[in-house]
Amino acid sequence: MLTKAMLESSALLVGLGTRILSAGYQIDWSLTNRAWCKIRRCWIPTNNVISFSLLAMQSIDVFLCSSPSATLRQKSNIKYARLIVIGIFIFGFLHSTPFLFYQDIVTSASGATSCITINAAYNQYQTYFLNLCLYVIIPIAVISIFGLLTYYNIHSLNKQQQQQRRTLSTLSRQMTRMSMYNIVIVILFVAPYGIIQLYALLTTSIAKTSSRIAQENVASTFSSIYFYGAFSSSFYCYCVSSRRFREQVWAIFTNLSVNIRRGRNQVQPFSIGNTRFATVQNQSIRI
Secondary structure (H helix, E strand, O other): OHHHHHHHHHHHHHHHHHHHHHHHHOOOHHHOOHHHHHHHHHHHHHHHHHHHHHHHHHHHHHHHHHOOOHHHHHOOOHHHHHHHHHHHHHHHHHHHOOHHHHEEEEEOOOOOEEEEEOOHHHHHHHHHHHHHHHHHHHHHHHHHHHHHHHHHHHHHHHHHHHHHOOOOOHHHHHHHHHHHHHHHHHHHHHHHHHHHHHHHHHOOOOOOOHHHHHHHHHHHHHHHHHOOHHHHOHHHHHHHHOHHHHHHHHHHHHHHHHHHHHOOOOEEEEEEOOEEEEEEOOEEEEO
């Protein structure tokens, strides 16, 4: 979850931040800096693929933790988790490396500059598989299936716990609840993006008026920005679903507020006659 949180912060900073600057203020560094054009286009799919893969693995892990089978529960451990995370990172970086070679700044005949994929085959792969499958279909399918299986496990456990006196620990229940909330929120934010992408693919060969093209561009821009809500919702999901998490967040803000008001200790020497004093936290100490 910590790794996923760091990736979500990166997605909001690099992906959403630059997207807002480009769409809202016409500030697009990828049109003037060739290196940034390549790096940004490589990093965003790397970040997104890794983040969604970790979310899918998290839903599988929650299913294993809630399983009535001791064999399946034993599969959820730190050793396997580390190996899976390392494998996901390697896959994410290798998968997006071609963008460093196939992404470039191109100037059209009309003089318009754009940062696009110059390889036709890889552009087709990006359109059909990356944007639609890796971002939408596969993550939603995995988290939906294992989310339903987790719900079934918990529902069955609630029925049997009085007879078998077996229940999940408080921490496991909180982790399960937090993950389920997060899965639902991700589906709500990712599904509209997938619908727009699918619509664009199905209507590629249809003749469109300028008004319809403008409307589709607005919908595409909105869905692309709305898509990043999946990366900013985890904190709120955890606050809503976990009392312990809310208490920890409140404690952090309380301590921060106290420290700010208290300020740092400052030593200010001053002299009275031949005697030197120092003021520390409004107290005079002879030195």
